[in-house]
Amino acid sequence: MTDQAGRTRLARARGLSDMTHHQVPASFTVTLSCPNRPGIVAAIATTLYEADGNITEAQQFDDVETGLFFMRVVFSIRTDGERLDWLRARLGAVAERFHMNWTLHDRAVRRRVLLMVSKFDHCLADLLYRWRIGELPMTPTAIVANHPRAAYGHIDMADIPFHHLPVTRDNKAEQEERLWTLVRQTNSELVVLARYMQVLSDSLTARLSGRCINIHHSFLPGFKGARPYHQAHARGVKLIGATAHYVTADLDEGPIIEQDVERVSHFDTPADLVRKGRDIERRVLARAVRYHLDDRVILNGNKTVVFGD
Incomplete structure:
Protein backbone atom coordinates (compact mmCIF):
# COMPACT_ATOMS: atom_id res chain seq x y z
CA MET A 1 0.00 0.00 0.00
CA ARG A 107 -2.87 -6.46 25.50
CA ALA A 108 -6.45 -7.74 25.82
CA VAL A 109 -5.43 -11.06 24.22
CA ARG A 110 -4.04 -13.41 26.83
CA ARG A 111 -1.01 -15.50 25.96
CA ARG A 112 -1.54 -19.26 25.91
CA VAL A 113 0.83 -20.98 28.38
CA LEU A 114 1.68 -24.66 28.87
CA LEU A 115 3.00 -25.54 32.35
CA MET A 116 5.37 -28.42 33.13
CA VAL A 117 6.19 -29.88 36.53
CA SER A 118 8.02 -32.76 38.24
CA LYS A 119 8.03 -33.82 41.88
CA PHE A 120 8.34 -30.38 43.48
CA ASP A 121 5.14 -28.46 42.77
CA HIS A 122 5.49 -25.21 44.72
CA CYS A 123 6.16 -23.15 41.58
CA LEU A 124 3.20 -24.69 39.76
CA ALA A 125 0.87 -23.98 42.70
CA ASP A 126 2.14 -20.40 42.89
CA LEU A 127 1.67 -19.72 39.17
CA LEU A 128 -1.88 -21.09 39.26
CA TYR A 129 -2.70 -18.94 42.28
CA ARG A 130 -1.34 -15.80 40.62
CA TRP A 131 -3.30 -16.67 37.46
CA ARG A 132 -6.55 -17.06 39.45
CA ILE A 133 -6.22 -13.69 41.16
CA GLY A 134 -5.45 -11.97 37.85
CA GLU A 135 -1.78 -11.23 38.48
CA LEU A 136 -0.67 -13.31 35.49
CA PRO A 137 -2.72 -12.48 32.37
CA MET A 138 -2.47 -15.86 30.68
CA THR A 139 -4.58 -18.78 29.55
CA PRO A 140 -3.18 -22.09 30.87
CA THR A 141 -3.54 -24.59 28.03
CA ALA A 142 -2.26 -27.74 29.74
CA ILE A 143 -0.26 -29.10 32.65
CA VAL A 144 2.35 -31.70 31.72
CA ALA A 145 4.00 -33.80 34.42
CA ASN A 146 6.26 -36.81 34.64
CA HIS A 147 4.33 -37.96 37.71
CA PRO A 148 0.66 -39.04 37.78
CA ARG A 149 -2.07 -36.54 38.66
CA ALA A 150 -2.58 -38.11 42.08
CA ALA A 151 0.83 -36.74 43.08
CA TYR A 152 -0.63 -33.23 42.83
CA GLY A 153 -4.00 -33.95 44.45
CA HIS A 154 -3.72 -30.98 46.81
CA ILE A 155 -3.49 -28.49 43.92
CA ASP A 156 -6.67 -27.12 42.38
CA MET A 157 -6.03 -27.43 38.65
CA ALA A 158 -9.60 -26.42 37.78
CA ASP A 159 -10.44 -27.70 34.31
CA ILE A 160 -6.92 -27.33 32.90
CA PRO A 161 -6.12 -30.51 30.92
CA PHE A 162 -3.53 -32.69 32.68
CA HIS A 163 -1.11 -34.90 30.76
CA HIS A 164 1.06 -37.54 32.41
CA LEU A 165 4.16 -38.04 30.26
CA PRO A 166 6.65 -40.11 32.25
CA VAL A 167 10.15 -39.94 30.77
CA THR A 168 12.72 -42.71 30.73
CA ARG A 169 15.96 -43.13 28.85
CA ASP A 170 14.19 -45.38 26.36
CA ASN A 171 11.12 -43.24 25.64
CA LYS A 172 12.47 -39.68 25.92
CA ALA A 173 12.38 -38.96 22.18
CA GLU A 174 8.84 -40.33 21.88
CA GLN A 175 7.56 -38.33 24.86
CA GLU A 176 9.14 -35.14 23.57
CA GLU A 177 7.34 -35.59 20.26
CA ARG A 178 4.10 -35.98 22.20
CA LEU A 179 4.92 -32.82 24.09
CA TRP A 180 5.68 -30.90 20.89
CA THR A 181 2.41 -32.12 19.36
CA LEU A 182 0.60 -30.89 22.47
CA VAL A 183 2.27 -27.48 22.23
CA ARG A 184 1.09 -27.14 18.63
CA GLN A 185 -2.41 -28.53 19.21
CA THR A 186 -3.04 -26.13 22.09
CA ASN A 187 -1.46 -23.18 20.26
CA SER A 188 0.72 -22.59 23.30
CA GLU A 189 2.88 -19.49 22.92
CA LEU A 190 4.95 -20.05 26.06
CA VAL A 191 6.15 -23.17 27.90
CA VAL A 192 7.09 -22.79 31.57
CA LEU A 193 9.25 -25.38 33.31
CA ALA A 194 7.90 -24.94 36.84
CA ARG A 195 10.58 -27.14 38.43
CA TYR A 196 10.33 -29.67 35.61
CA MET A 197 13.49 -31.65 36.14
CA GLN A 198 13.91 -33.45 32.83
CA VAL A 199 16.56 -32.05 30.49
CA LEU A 200 15.03 -31.14 27.14
CA SER A 201 16.79 -32.31 23.99
CA ASP A 202 18.64 -29.92 21.68
CA SER A 203 15.98 -30.50 19.04
CA LEU A 204 13.11 -29.49 21.32
CA THR A 205 14.90 -26.49 22.81
CA ALA A 206 15.57 -25.22 19.28
CA ARG A 207 11.85 -25.45 18.47
CA LEU A 208 10.98 -23.62 21.68
CA SER A 209 13.65 -20.94 21.30
CA GLY A 210 12.69 -17.72 23.06
CA ARG A 211 9.42 -19.12 24.41
CA CYS A 212 10.41 -21.62 27.09
CA ILE A 213 11.23 -20.36 30.60
CA ASN A 214 12.99 -22.44 33.25
CA ILE A 215 13.49 -21.77 36.94
CA HIS A 216 16.86 -22.95 38.23
CA HIS A 217 17.18 -23.38 41.95
CA SER A 218 20.54 -21.64 42.08
CA PHE A 219 22.00 -18.22 41.45
CA LEU A 220 23.45 -19.09 38.06
CA PRO A 221 26.11 -19.40 36.79
CA GLY A 222 27.16 -20.92 40.13
CA PHE A 223 26.17 -24.38 41.43
CA LYS A 224 24.69 -25.88 38.27
CA GLY A 225 23.27 -29.37 37.98
CA ALA A 226 21.83 -31.53 40.75
CA ARG A 227 21.42 -30.62 44.44
CA PRO A 228 22.65 -27.01 44.11
CA TYR A 229 21.62 -26.09 47.66
CA HIS A 230 23.70 -28.95 49.02
CA GLN A 231 26.59 -27.75 46.85
CA ALA A 232 26.13 -24.25 48.22
CA HIS A 233 26.00 -25.51 51.81
CA ALA A 234 29.19 -27.47 51.32
CA ARG A 235 30.91 -24.27 50.14
CA GLY A 236 29.59 -22.26 53.09
CA VAL A 237 27.89 -19.62 50.98
CA LYS A 238 26.30 -16.57 52.58
CA LEU A 239 23.81 -15.96 49.78
CA ILE A 240 21.52 -18.37 47.96
CA GLY A 241 19.35 -17.54 45.01
CA ALA A 242 17.30 -18.61 42.01
CA THR A 243 17.47 -17.83 38.31
CA ALA A 244 14.75 -17.74 35.65
CA HIS A 245 16.07 -18.02 32.11
CA TYR A 246 15.13 -19.00 28.59
CA VAL A 247 15.95 -22.60 27.81
CA THR A 248 18.68 -23.30 25.26
CA ALA A 249 20.69 -26.34 24.22
CA ASP A 250 23.43 -25.25 26.66
CA LEU A 251 22.17 -26.62 29.98
CA ASP A 252 21.37 -23.86 32.48
CA GLU A 253 23.12 -21.26 30.30
CA GLY A 254 20.19 -19.62 28.49
CA PRO A 255 19.55 -15.85 28.54
CA ILE A 256 18.73 -14.79 32.11
CA ILE A 257 15.43 -12.98 32.70
CA GLU A 258 15.29 -12.58 36.48
CA GLN A 259 17.27 -13.48 39.62
CA ASP A 260 17.00 -12.96 43.35
CA VAL A 261 18.98 -13.88 46.47
CA GLU A 262 18.54 -14.32 50.20
CA ARG A 263 21.14 -14.18 52.95
CA VAL A 264 21.91 -17.37 54.90
CA SER A 265 24.38 -18.23 57.63
CA HIS A 266 26.38 -21.08 59.10
CA PHE A 267 23.35 -21.92 61.27
CA ASP A 268 21.35 -22.98 58.20
CA THR A 269 21.24 -26.66 57.26
CA PRO A 270 20.78 -27.93 53.69
CA ALA A 271 17.07 -28.37 54.55
CA ASP A 272 16.89 -24.71 55.61
CA LEU A 273 18.44 -23.66 52.32
CA VAL A 274 15.93 -25.76 50.38
CA ARG A 275 13.04 -24.24 52.36
CA LYS A 276 14.25 -20.68 51.82
CA GLY A 277 15.07 -21.48 48.23
CA ARG A 278 11.48 -22.50 47.49
CA ASP A 279 10.30 -18.99 48.33
CA ILE A 280 12.94 -17.41 46.09
CA GLU A 281 12.10 -19.77 43.21
CA ARG A 282 8.40 -18.93 43.37
CA ARG A 283 8.82 -15.19 43.18
CA VAL A 284 11.62 -15.24 40.60
CA LEU A 285 9.69 -17.50 38.23
CA ALA A 286 6.48 -15.51 38.67
CA ARG A 287 8.26 -12.26 37.86
CA ALA A 288 9.95 -13.75 34.79
CA VAL A 289 6.67 -15.14 33.45
CA ARG A 290 4.90 -11.82 34.10
CA TYR A 291 7.66 -9.89 32.32
CA HIS A 292 7.38 -12.21 29.31
CA LEU A 293 3.59 -11.98 29.20
CA ASP A 294 3.82 -8.19 29.38
CA ASP A 295 6.36 -7.97 26.51
CA ARG A 296 9.03 -6.62 28.83
CA VAL A 297 11.78 -9.04 27.73
CA ILE A 298 13.74 -8.67 24.49
CA LEU A 299 16.51 -11.09 23.58
CA ASN A 300 19.97 -9.59 23.12
CA GLY A 301 22.18 -12.46 21.98
CA ASN A 302 22.90 -14.62 25.02
CA LYS A 303 21.49 -11.91 27.30
CA THR A 304 18.17 -10.11 27.67
CA VAL A 305 16.97 -6.56 27.92
CA VAL A 306 14.27 -6.46 30.60
CA PHE A 307 12.14 -3.34 30.90
CA GLY A 308 10.94 -3.56 34.49
CA ASP A 309 7.75 -2.07 35.84
Whole structure:
Protein backbone atom coordinates (compact mmCIF):
# COMPACT_ATOMS: atom_id res chain seq x y z
CA MET A 1 0.00 0.00 0.00
CA THR A 2 1.39 3.42 -0.96
CA ASP A 3 1.76 6.05 1.71
CA GLN A 4 -0.91 8.23 0.06
CA ALA A 5 -3.36 5.33 -0.22
CA GLY A 6 -2.69 4.49 3.41
CA ARG A 7 -3.41 8.05 4.50
CA THR A 8 -6.62 8.07 2.48
CA ARG A 9 -7.82 4.86 4.09
CA LEU A 10 -6.87 6.12 7.54
CA ALA A 11 -8.73 9.39 6.92
CA ARG A 12 -11.77 7.34 5.96
CA ALA A 13 -11.45 5.41 9.23
CA ARG A 14 -11.23 8.68 11.15
CA GLY A 15 -14.49 9.83 9.59
CA LEU A 16 -16.67 7.07 11.01
CA SER A 17 -19.96 7.66 12.86
CA ASP A 18 -20.19 9.32 16.26
CA MET A 19 -20.98 5.97 17.83
CA THR A 20 -17.70 4.54 16.53
CA HIS A 21 -15.88 7.66 17.60
CA HIS A 22 -16.79 6.96 21.21
CA GLN A 23 -15.45 3.42 21.08
CA VAL A 24 -13.20 2.60 24.06
CA PRO A 25 -9.57 2.56 22.87
CA ALA A 26 -7.71 -0.73 22.91
CA SER A 27 -4.23 -1.06 24.41
CA PHE A 28 -1.30 -2.47 22.46
CA THR A 29 2.42 -3.05 23.04
CA VAL A 30 5.05 -2.73 20.36
CA THR A 31 8.58 -4.01 21.00
CA LEU A 32 11.58 -3.73 18.74
CA SER A 33 15.30 -4.23 18.42
CA CYS A 34 17.55 -3.06 15.60
CA PRO A 35 20.93 -1.52 14.81
CA ASN A 36 21.06 1.87 16.48
CA ARG A 37 20.80 4.96 14.28
CA PRO A 38 19.13 8.37 14.49
CA GLY A 39 15.40 8.62 13.84
CA ILE A 40 14.09 5.38 15.32
CA VAL A 41 12.12 6.93 18.19
CA ALA A 42 10.81 9.69 15.95
CA ALA A 43 9.62 7.20 13.33
CA ILE A 44 7.71 5.12 15.88
CA ALA A 45 6.21 8.14 17.64
CA THR A 46 5.17 9.73 14.33
CA THR A 47 3.52 6.52 13.15
CA LEU A 48 1.51 6.20 16.34
CA TYR A 49 0.56 9.89 16.19
CA GLU A 50 -0.69 9.56 12.61
CA ALA A 51 -2.85 6.62 13.72
CA ASP A 52 -4.32 8.76 16.53
CA GLY A 53 -2.56 6.53 19.04
CA ASN A 54 -1.83 7.72 22.56
CA ILE A 55 1.50 6.59 24.06
CA THR A 56 1.04 5.65 27.72
CA GLU A 57 4.42 4.08 28.43
CA ALA A 58 7.77 4.12 26.63
CA GLN A 59 11.12 2.59 27.51
CA GLN A 60 14.30 2.30 25.48
CA PHE A 61 17.87 1.07 25.79
CA ASP A 62 20.93 1.75 23.68
CA ASP A 63 23.47 -1.08 24.02
CA VAL A 64 26.75 0.67 23.30
CA GLU A 65 28.64 -2.65 23.33
CA THR A 66 26.65 -4.21 20.50
CA GLY A 67 25.37 -1.10 18.76
CA LEU A 68 21.79 -2.33 19.11
CA PHE A 69 18.74 -0.33 20.13
CA PHE A 70 15.79 -1.76 22.08
CA MET A 71 12.38 -0.21 22.69
CA ARG A 72 9.03 -1.03 24.27
CA VAL A 73 6.02 1.22 23.79
CA VAL A 74 2.52 0.82 25.22
CA PHE A 75 -0.17 2.85 23.48
CA SER A 76 -3.95 3.05 23.18
CA ILE A 77 -5.82 3.35 19.91
CA ARG A 78 -9.36 3.05 18.60
CA THR A 79 -9.56 -0.06 16.42
CA ASP A 80 -12.47 1.10 14.28
CA GLY A 81 -12.48 0.78 10.50
CA GLU A 82 -9.13 0.10 8.86
CA ARG A 83 -7.06 1.97 11.43
CA LEU A 84 -5.30 -1.08 12.88
CA ASP A 85 -4.54 -2.56 9.45
CA TRP A 86 -3.02 0.77 8.43
CA LEU A 87 -0.94 0.87 11.60
CA ARG A 88 0.42 -2.65 11.11
CA ALA A 89 1.36 -1.87 7.52
CA ARG A 90 3.02 1.41 8.50
CA LEU A 91 4.94 -0.19 11.38
CA GLY A 92 6.05 -2.91 8.96
CA ALA A 93 7.41 -0.25 6.61
CA VAL A 94 9.26 1.45 9.49
CA ALA A 95 10.65 -1.92 10.59
CA GLU A 96 11.93 -2.64 7.10
CA ARG A 97 13.56 0.76 6.91
CA PHE A 98 15.43 0.30 10.18
CA HIS A 99 15.99 -3.49 9.91
CA MET A 100 13.96 -4.16 13.05
CA ASN A 101 12.85 -7.30 14.77
CA TRP A 102 9.47 -6.23 16.12
CA THR A 103 6.22 -7.42 17.65
CA LEU A 104 2.78 -5.87 18.07
CA HIS A 105 0.57 -7.35 20.77
CA ASP A 106 -3.04 -6.63 21.71
CA ARG A 107 -2.87 -6.46 25.50
CA ALA A 108 -6.45 -7.74 25.82
CA VAL A 109 -5.43 -11.06 24.22
CA ARG A 110 -4.04 -13.41 26.83
CA ARG A 111 -1.01 -15.50 25.96
CA ARG A 112 -1.54 -19.26 25.91
CA VAL A 113 0.83 -20.98 28.38
CA LEU A 114 1.68 -24.66 28.87
CA LEU A 115 3.00 -25.54 32.35
CA MET A 116 5.37 -28.42 33.13
CA VAL A 117 6.19 -29.88 36.53
CA SER A 118 8.02 -32.76 38.24
CA LYS A 119 8.03 -33.82 41.88
CA PHE A 120 8.34 -30.38 43.48
CA ASP A 121 5.14 -28.46 42.77
CA HIS A 122 5.49 -25.21 44.72
CA CYS A 123 6.16 -23.15 41.58
CA LEU A 124 3.20 -24.69 39.76
CA ALA A 125 0.87 -23.98 42.70
CA ASP A 126 2.14 -20.40 42.89
CA LEU A 127 1.67 -19.72 39.17
CA LEU A 128 -1.88 -21.09 39.26
CA TYR A 129 -2.70 -18.94 42.28
CA ARG A 130 -1.34 -15.80 40.62
CA TRP A 131 -3.30 -16.67 37.46
CA ARG A 132 -6.55 -17.06 39.45
CA ILE A 133 -6.22 -13.69 41.16
CA GLY A 134 -5.45 -11.97 37.85
CA GLU A 135 -1.78 -11.23 38.48
CA LEU A 136 -0.67 -13.31 35.49
CA PRO A 137 -2.72 -12.48 32.37
CA MET A 138 -2.47 -15.86 30.68
CA THR A 139 -4.58 -18.78 29.55
CA PRO A 140 -3.18 -22.09 30.87
CA THR A 141 -3.54 -24.59 28.03
CA ALA A 142 -2.26 -27.74 29.74
CA ILE A 143 -0.26 -29.10 32.65
CA VAL A 144 2.35 -31.70 31.72
CA ALA A 145 4.00 -33.80 34.42
CA ASN A 146 6.26 -36.81 34.64
CA HIS A 147 4.33 -37.96 37.71
CA PRO A 148 0.66 -39.04 37.78
CA ARG A 149 -2.07 -36.54 38.66
CA ALA A 150 -2.58 -38.11 42.08
CA ALA A 151 0.83 -36.74 43.08
CA TYR A 152 -0.63 -33.23 42.83
CA GLY A 153 -4.00 -33.95 44.45
CA HIS A 154 -3.72 -30.98 46.81
CA ILE A 155 -3.49 -28.49 43.92
CA ASP A 156 -6.67 -27.12 42.38
CA MET A 157 -6.03 -27.43 38.65
CA ALA A 158 -9.60 -26.42 37.78
CA ASP A 159 -10.44 -27.70 34.31
CA ILE A 160 -6.92 -27.33 32.90
CA PRO A 161 -6.12 -30.51 30.92
CA PHE A 162 -3.53 -32.69 32.68
CA HIS A 163 -1.11 -34.90 30.76
CA HIS A 164 1.06 -37.54 32.41
CA LEU A 165 4.16 -38.04 30.26
CA PRO A 166 6.65 -40.11 32.25
CA VAL A 167 10.15 -39.94 30.77
CA THR A 168 12.72 -42.71 30.73
CA ARG A 169 15.96 -43.13 28.85
CA ASP A 170 14.19 -45.38 26.36
CA ASN A 171 11.12 -43.24 25.64
CA LYS A 172 12.47 -39.68 25.92
CA ALA A 173 12.38 -38.96 22.18
CA GLU A 174 8.84 -40.33 21.88
CA GLN A 175 7.56 -38.33 24.86
CA GLU A 176 9.14 -35.14 23.57
CA GLU A 177 7.34 -35.59 20.26
CA ARG A 178 4.10 -35.98 22.20
CA LEU A 179 4.92 -32.82 24.09
CA TRP A 180 5.68 -30.90 20.89
CA THR A 181 2.41 -32.12 19.36
CA LEU A 182 0.60 -30.89 22.47
CA VAL A 183 2.27 -27.48 22.23
CA ARG A 184 1.09 -27.14 18.63
CA GLN A 185 -2.41 -28.53 19.21
CA THR A 186 -3.04 -26.13 22.09
CA ASN A 187 -1.46 -23.18 20.26
CA SER A 188 0.72 -22.59 23.30
CA GLU A 189 2.88 -19.49 22.92
CA LEU A 190 4.95 -20.05 26.06
CA VAL A 191 6.15 -23.17 27.90
CA VAL A 192 7.09 -22.79 31.57
CA LEU A 193 9.25 -25.38 33.31
CA ALA A 194 7.90 -24.94 36.84
CA ARG A 195 10.58 -27.14 38.43
CA TYR A 196 10.33 -29.67 35.61
CA MET A 197 13.49 -31.65 36.14
CA GLN A 198 13.91 -33.45 32.83
CA VAL A 199 16.56 -32.05 30.49
CA LEU A 200 15.03 -31.14 27.14
CA SER A 201 16.79 -32.31 23.99
CA ASP A 202 18.64 -29.92 21.68
CA SER A 203 15.98 -30.50 19.04
CA LEU A 204 13.11 -29.49 21.32
CA THR A 205 14.90 -26.49 22.81
CA ALA A 206 15.57 -25.22 19.28
CA ARG A 207 11.85 -25.45 18.47
CA LEU A 208 10.98 -23.62 21.68
CA SER A 209 13.65 -20.94 21.30
CA GLY A 210 12.69 -17.72 23.06
CA ARG A 211 9.42 -19.12 24.41
CA CYS A 212 10.41 -21.62 27.09
CA ILE A 213 11.23 -20.36 30.60
CA ASN A 214 12.99 -22.44 33.25
CA ILE A 215 13.49 -21.77 36.94
CA HIS A 216 16.86 -22.95 38.23
CA HIS A 217 17.18 -23.38 41.95
CA SER A 218 20.54 -21.64 42.08
CA PHE A 219 22.00 -18.22 41.45
CA LEU A 220 23.45 -19.09 38.06
CA PRO A 221 26.11 -19.40 36.79
CA GLY A 222 27.16 -20.92 40.13
CA PHE A 223 26.17 -24.38 41.43
CA LYS A 224 24.69 -25.88 38.27
CA GLY A 225 23.27 -29.37 37.98
CA ALA A 226 21.83 -31.53 40.75
CA ARG A 227 21.42 -30.62 44.44
CA PRO A 228 22.65 -27.01 44.11
CA TYR A 229 21.62 -26.09 47.66
CA HIS A 230 23.70 -28.95 49.02
CA GLN A 231 26.59 -27.75 46.85
CA ALA A 232 26.13 -24.25 48.22
CA HIS A 233 26.00 -25.51 51.81
CA ALA A 234 29.19 -27.47 51.32
CA ARG A 235 30.91 -24.27 50.14
CA GLY A 236 29.59 -22.26 53.09
CA VAL A 237 27.89 -19.62 50.98
CA LYS A 238 26.30 -16.57 52.58
CA LEU A 239 23.81 -15.96 49.78
CA ILE A 240 21.52 -18.37 47.96
CA GLY A 241 19.35 -17.54 45.01
CA ALA A 242 17.30 -18.61 42.01
CA THR A 243 17.47 -17.83 38.31
CA ALA A 244 14.75 -17.74 35.65
CA HIS A 245 16.07 -18.02 32.11
CA TYR A 246 15.13 -19.00 28.59
CA VAL A 247 15.95 -22.60 27.81
CA THR A 248 18.68 -23.30 25.26
CA ALA A 249 20.69 -26.34 24.22
CA ASP A 250 23.43 -25.25 26.66
CA LEU A 251 22.17 -26.62 29.98
CA ASP A 252 21.37 -23.86 32.48
CA GLU A 253 23.12 -21.26 30.30
CA GLY A 254 20.19 -19.62 28.49
CA PRO A 255 19.55 -15.85 28.54
CA ILE A 256 18.73 -14.79 32.11
CA ILE A 257 15.43 -12.98 32.70
CA GLU A 258 15.29 -12.58 36.48
CA GLN A 259 17.27 -13.48 39.62
CA ASP A 260 17.00 -12.96 43.35
CA VAL A 261 18.98 -13.88 46.47
CA GLU A 262 18.54 -14.32 50.20
CA ARG A 263 21.14 -14.18 52.95
CA VAL A 264 21.91 -17.37 54.90
CA SER A 265 24.38 -18.23 57.63
CA HIS A 266 26.38 -21.08 59.10
CA PHE A 267 23.35 -21.92 61.27
CA ASP A 268 21.35 -22.98 58.20
CA THR A 269 21.24 -26.66 57.26
CA PRO A 270 20.78 -27.93 53.69
CA ALA A 271 17.07 -28.37 54.55
CA ASP A 272 16.89 -24.71 55.61
CA LEU A 273 18.44 -23.66 52.32
CA VAL A 274 15.93 -25.76 50.38
CA ARG A 275 13.04 -24.24 52.36
CA LYS A 276 14.25 -20.68 51.82
CA GLY A 277 15.07 -21.48 48.23
CA ARG A 278 11.48 -22.50 47.49
CA ASP A 279 10.30 -18.99 48.33
CA ILE A 280 12.94 -17.41 46.09
CA GLU A 281 12.10 -19.77 43.21
CA ARG A 282 8.40 -18.93 43.37
CA ARG A 283 8.82 -15.19 43.18
CA VAL A 284 11.62 -15.24 40.60
CA LEU A 285 9.69 -17.50 38.23
CA ALA A 286 6.48 -15.51 38.67
CA ARG A 287 8.26 -12.26 37.86
CA ALA A 288 9.95 -13.75 34.79
CA VAL A 289 6.67 -15.14 33.45
CA ARG A 290 4.90 -11.82 34.10
CA TYR A 291 7.66 -9.89 32.32
CA HIS A 292 7.38 -12.21 29.31
CA LEU A 293 3.59 -11.98 29.20
CA ASP A 294 3.82 -8.19 29.38
CA ASP A 295 6.36 -7.97 26.51
CA ARG A 296 9.03 -6.62 28.83
CA VAL A 297 11.78 -9.04 27.73
CA ILE A 298 13.74 -8.67 24.49
CA LEU A 299 16.51 -11.09 23.58
CA ASN A 300 19.97 -9.59 23.12
CA GLY A 301 22.18 -12.46 21.98
CA ASN A 302 22.90 -14.62 25.02
CA LYS A 303 21.49 -11.91 27.30
CA THR A 304 18.17 -10.11 27.67
CA VAL A 305 16.97 -6.56 27.92
CA VAL A 306 14.27 -6.46 30.60
CA PHE A 307 12.14 -3.34 30.90
CA GLY A 308 10.94 -3.56 34.49
CA ASP A 309 7.75 -2.07 35.84
